[in-house]
Amino acid sequence: MIRRIAVLIVCALVMSGLGGCGRGAHSxxxxxxxxxxxxxxxxxxxxxxxxxxxxxxxxxxxxxxxxxxxxxxxxxxxxxxxxxxxxxxxxxxxxxxxxxxxxxxxxxxxxxxxxxxxxxxxxxxxxxxxxxxxxxxxxxxxxxxxxxxxxxxxxxxxxxxxxxxxxxxxxxxxxxxxxxxxxxxxxxxxxxxxxxxxxxxxxxxxxxAPRRMEGLALVDVDDPDTGITRPVGTTGKHDTTFDTRQQHAVPDLAGMTFGAARRQLVSGGLAVGYGGSALPADDAQVTASDPPAGTELRFGEYVMVSVAGGTSGGAASTPPGPTPSGPTLAPPTSTAPPSTSAPAPPTSSSPPSSPPPSSPTSEPPSDPPPSSGSPTTGSPSVVSHSPSTSAPVTSSAPLTSAPVTTSSAPVTAGASVTTGTPTTTVSATTTET
Structure with a gap:
């Protein structure tokens, strides 16, 4: 009886402070x-x-x-x-x-x-x-x-x-x-x-992100039509630019796993949208996208995906693959013709060796000075962009298309998000950047 009274008192306090005593009532x-x-x-x-x-x-x-x-x-x-x-x-x-x-x-x-x-x-x-x-x-x-x-x-x-x-x-x-x-x-x-x-x-x-990035593709807050490619570990001196207005076709995602669909969208410069408060499981199957395959969107716009099933616990649970000998440049997915104003820069001959920032074990050498190369033509959001191949931004530099996506060795720790049920249904809407 004493225990029951104590439970009732605690529940009353929780209800008064948080609006309920049931599971999920906590804010x-x-x-x-x-x-x-x-x-x-x-x-x-x-x-x-x-x-x-x-x-x-x-x-x-x-x-x-x-x-x-x-x-x-x-x-x-x-x-x-x-x-x-x-x-x-x-x-x-x-x-x-x-x-x-x-x-x-x-x-x-x-x-x-x-x-x-x-x-x-x-x-x-x-x-x-x-x-x-x-x-x-x-x-x-x-x-x-x-x-x-x-x-x-x-x-x-x-x-x-x-x-x-x-x-x-x-x-x-x-x-x-x-x-x-x-x-x-x-x-x-x-x-x-x-x-x-x-x-x-x-x-x-x-x-x-599922993998450590070598560069970030940013949107210029003063000019949203301009994108900024910034190598990781730099503060702006090695930035290059691209045109965020360039159109990117939504790929055919039906039948893919959510993890594979997300990688393809991100590599094409498009954001992944979903409904609910949890990321779909990586092995959930994509049933549809909104807008549908073939629709052209500008950099950073959302593609809402609908998924079914899935048992793994999060969008970063993809098993690690072999460490590449160097960055692999993905082909452009944009339907616009590639820029011919400058050749693509050479890729690095070795993958980055720094550990994940959450548990570093050694300090990498300082970034070498950039060469006079030009940004790569392509259409990603996350860029494999070594400082040795980037070029500083000048006021006269023309805008190019978005750089190509690559990543270094995969990281699997600390990124799992549980969907909570074996089946996840994702709403489908679109939005602008």
Whole structure:
């Protein structure tokens, strides 16, 4: 009897605080972080100009969980760098700041002596979506975690799998949001007022790309008709550009597994949309796409897929294949004629040797200076683009088509998302970028 009374009391408290005692009633408290608003407990003094946010209109998403290689997920700019990685490195390696360095590296799962090499593999981007993360303040000598919603336009550093790693303006480390993106309760406080365009139904949480990327294909936030190819670990000096207006035909996906269909869409510069709050299983069979095969879309537009069945636990569960001897360039999928303004650059002769940023074991050498090569013609979203073959952007450089997708060795750890039922039905709609 005493136990029953205790259970009833606990249930009453849960119901009053969370709106119910049944499974699935829990909501995840999330603190809003608006662009340009200083952190109350930063790792780095924001007055020192470590990073700079931008004014960006949040773009809608089709599926609250998106992987880090999703075309158009992140933005960039041709203006001076939005994140001073060298300054952050000097700060965290200064013996006077060792307590902060210990706390910062502990969040990322690395040792303090691995901080320089880890930072060398991060890439600055601008959020194009209101994005859920696990943020960390620096309080009483420790990193204090809390869930937060970062407004579109905030500058962050992402790792080789496209996961947020640090907020540029304050240096606070970031980790993946661990809750359910469809059940959040956002608190707007401490100067972070609700921004125009905010919609609880259109936020995104980023999961790691299935493979470590060698480059990111970004959308210029100041000129959405322009795409920016940015090699991983660079801050903008080696950027090249492409035309996001170029049309890409939706491939015939019917009969493919979701994992294979996603890879084909991403390699063609198209984003993958789905219904529900969980990614479909990799081995779920695609039954239809909307728009249908043959429809032409511009870079980063969503293709909604319908799937059936599936037993594996997430879109990053594809078994690893053999390590390639070098990047493999996929053929262009666009129906537009290829650019003839410049030849494709030579590919690297060896795959990247750096480990996943979540558990690095060694520090890679610094990027070599780029050659005078031109961007490759193709149509991907994630680019195999070594700094040794990229070219700096100049004001007179013509726009080319989007670069070709390649990835380095597959990564299977830490990216599984469970669908919860053996059958997943995915809604079918389309959207614009």
């Amino acid at each position: 995840f408290a999330v603190q809003a972080v608006a662009a340009g608003v200083p952190s109350l407990a930063p790792f780095f003094d924001e007055k020192q100009g470590l990073g700079q946010d931008a004014a960006v209109r949040s773009m809608p998403v089709r599926g609250s969980l998106q992987q880090g290689d999703t075309p158009g997920l992140y933005g960039g700019t041709k203006k001076p760098t939005v994140c001073d990685v060298a300054k952050l490195k000097r700060f965290l390696t200064d013996p006077a700041n060792r307590p902060k360095a210990v706390a910062w590296s502990g969040v990322l799962g690395i040792a303090t002596d691995q901080i320089p090499g880890y930072l060398d593999r991060l890439t600055p981007v601008l959020l194009r979506h209101d994005t859920l993360v696990q943020n960390h303040d620096y309080k009483e000598g420790k990193a204090t975690p809390y869930n937060s919603l970062l407004q579109a336009g905030i500058a962050i550093l992402v790792d080789e799998q496209g996961e947020p790693a640090a907020k540029c303006s304050c240096g606070n480390p970031l980790r993946p949001f661990k809750g359910d993106a469809s059940r959040i309760s956002v608190k707007f406080a401490d100067g972070n007022k609700k921004w125009n365009g905010y919609r609880a139904s259109s936020v995104v949480a980023v999961r790691p």
